[in-house]
Amino acid sequence: MPNYRIHKTEYIDETKRVSFKYDGKTYFGYEGDTLASALLANGIHLVGRSFKYHRPRGIVSCGAEEPNAICQIGSKKSLTEPNVRATELELYEGLEASSQNCWPNVKFDIGGINNFISPLIPAGFYYKTFMWPKSFWKKVYEPLIRLSAGLGKSPTEPDPDIYDHKYVHYDVLVIGGGVSGIIAAKMAAKNNLKTLLVDDKKILGGSTIYQNNESIKIDDKLSSEWLKNEIQEIKKLSNLTIKTRTSIAAYHGYNFLLAKENLTDHLPEEKKKNKIRQRLWKIRAKKVVIATGSIERPLVFNNNDRPGILLSNSINKYLDYYGVTCGENIILFTNNDSTYETSISLHKKGIKNIIVDLRKSASSELIKQAESLGIKIYFNHVVTNTFGYRKINSLEIMKLSEDGNTTVGNKIRLSCDCLGMSGGWTPMVHMHTQSGGKLDFRDEDQVFLPKENSEDQISVGSCNGDFDLENIIDKTVNKINKFLDIDNQDYQDTNIICSKENDKRNIWLLPNKIPLGKTKCFIDFQNDSTAKDIKLALKEGFRSIEHVKRYTTTGMATDQGKLSNMHALGIIADTAGVKMGTLGTTTFRPPFTPLTFGTLVGRNVGKFFEVVRKTSMHEWHVENNAEFENVGQWKRPWYYAKKGENMHDAVQRESKAARDSAGILDASTLGKIDIQGTDASEFLNRVYTNAWSKLAIGKCRYGLMLNEDGMVYDDGVTTRISENHYLMTTTTGGAANVLSKLEDYLQTEWPELDVYLTSVTDHYSTASICGPNSKKILNKIFPNLDLSDENFPHMSFKEDKLENINCRIMRISFTGELSYEINIESKYGHSLWKMCIEAGKEFNLTPYGTETMHLLRAEKGFIIVGQDTDGTMTPSDLQMDWIVSKKKYDFIGKRSLYRSDTIREDRKQLVGLLTDDPKEILEEGAQIVSDVKSKPIDMLGHVTSSYFSPNLNKSIALAVVRSGKTMKGQKLIIPMENKNINVTVSDTIFLDKENKRLNA
Amino acid sequence: MFLINCPFCGERDQSEFSSGGEAHIVRPKQPTELSDDEWAEYLFMRKNIKGIQFERWNHVHGCRKWFNVVRDTSNDKILSVYKMGEKPPVNYK
């Protein structure tokens, strides 16, 4: 097996060999490697196939910008992870990875054919070709594209890993642990500011940490040596927290940032167990220093995508950090000085290399150094083509014309096994723009730079467009002193010597004698879009960068165009003949690198997904086989099935028992608002549609609450406890919103009212006993209470004690039966319930759930807000005109009740429906029509509530129907999938219209 | 995510608050006197300004108090907060 690890570095521990599997084959690397560096050490460049043309692709970079080396990690159904960049994945023992984009395999694949038919796959191909017929999209095109595009596989089982969230506050957050970030963090921390420094790599130091060129020195030391010393220094600072393997995912307003910390992704399987995998940091910082550095640009020339073609500085990092050379005969193609560092370092390690430089000449220290070492340099030359299928084996260069628009002279063919390219550097302005910052364009080296630095955010180092070390350090120190309003002298005497780049030349699309249509000049490697695609989009009339981006899909892959956006912009500007700075950029959206769902969700999984509210009686319900229904956050008993019963059986039994003898419901979840104050009556007058001033103490009243638009919002019974004291009940789901709404009116519209609202929902437990025998049961529980109709009539309230504990008892009914609600302090709720059950035994007191409650109230035609209403129903629509006071001058929503729209007679109105076949139960939500023959069918309304009533022995339903009020007795049709159901419009009250049962 | 300076509690995270739309829309004292159009103006019409906007916010997961906020919607900067019933600061229009 070839070995490209050619020298030792301090970052690779050669005593710790690590075995891993890649595409099913076992390889070895060392602790400290990334998957990419380990693959390169094994001589593997080819890591996948391109998205559209299925061209062989190799590792291009060494970081987050990697477009090609995208892997699927792990094989377990619950733990497999797609879209992992091999350049960021730290190697660990037992790692299993496979190349993602290579169906059916990386070395030979069907999609490769696309390469030969590529003239047929232009920009917008997917839009143009796969549109019609529509039915083909789901069944034919999409599966085909997905399969051949090799998008990753999602795990198919729940994620067993643990994730964590953490909130922190800092005076200063420094993003990026390169040279400028380290300086900024040290200055801040030494000035007593609580500081957090985050870096996405395993160790601090950025690209300076492996810098080893003699021409770049700080205080007479190699810059890397100097920086290591600085890192040792800052680790001692007590108010500086350093978080490595931590990347900022999003920068929100007011300096609120999200960071992802990787805790176990670099550990072997057995060491990951029971540990937190990733942690999401929610950071609020008074000041933020952005020191995110820059990434190297590729160059756009024909066949610039072959395996073995990498970014020049990445070749340098693989060499000097990982000890791995990317080839043995390397050509470096550049337009700037930084590549010369790579060249010199390669040369020193005995790797033959030559340089092709776009520039006509260059004269810095670095270039002189390269020349003196005898490194061959082709100035004013351009690579025009490359060769080699699975890996580059040679290339052609030509001389550039004076203006750089074309090539001149003869082709020179050079052999190589690796090509480094560098089109200069792009400052990482993502964080700055995510925070709302604008950008400026610097013509000189064609970069976008942070425009302004606000008082709470600043960019330093190469993300601010400062590229040489002297510039970086001097400017960082000055800016940080000013930004933090401090006077740090630590770097006053630091002596920096570095090579200065004097010569620049930038060409976005490199010239070629071959017409563009016949070249493959890739811009976006991951989405396979070329310079030709961009030009075609422009020709077809696209102008905005955002449109061109979407049409060509440039910059829309998982790398979000980190390597491609600038070239796309440059080519658009050149083609359209405008200045690049005037085009703006595409929007940099979070996250900077992809986040796992687990990180976002944190601990809020399983039973911690949402708050669960349980009543005091909950355990009894569980013990008695209740099925539960979620109502808001509450768990409410739905029905209590006995052995052998299904839901229907249970509900029928419960409903019958409640009317024949007695039933009991846990009504604790109803919203309860305690209302006190001298203006409490006036307040209720204003919020309910009916009148409240004359309600006597000890009496209860049903109320309907509207929105200001006249639509029914909530309902419930309110009891007058004393002169200035009421207890309001609301629907279970509406409780919080009703309280908010009432508070809103009190605080903002009617501050003059003396009224205080307190939510007491959780303070009381409520047992509701109904049925003809309920009075007898009550009498057993409260033997001293006079339950006669004279003393305790319907819609009234009494207080009594249950062994010294105060109870509030309301005689109110939601079922139409004689009915009592007993309220007791929550902690006694369970005991109260058990006492009721005990007392009711001889009367077959039957616990019933929400389903039976819904059925019983439907028999009586009582509405449920939110089920029979949907925010578009007025009281009149519900046939509840009786509850709207004509006398009151005003209440919430009153004026809206006679707007032109609300008085329309053809509004949807609540009606009852009886099926012609009394056994047929309608589906809630089913549409209602009068005629199924004439098309389009006129939809008249829909069914809102539907049950089989055991007490009436027939099916009943409530529905909203256009002009329903006038349709009593009319025949309508409910069209279902396989039949039409005939119904007759009826009254909404199906049982006991005379309310005799209330006083049974 | 804003930091909002509740006039009763001090600076808190936005997640503790809920927004209540445009401020200083007073409920008409005599709704019955209004035409449909006038009532609709109160009920439905909101300015939704790009720039300096007066808004209502509620410290719903805190003191539950409503208050007013002056916010520049173009950059989300909160320029001022003041209690219900107080006059809006005159330096913003």
Ligand SMILES: [Zn+2]
């Ligand atoms: Zn508050």
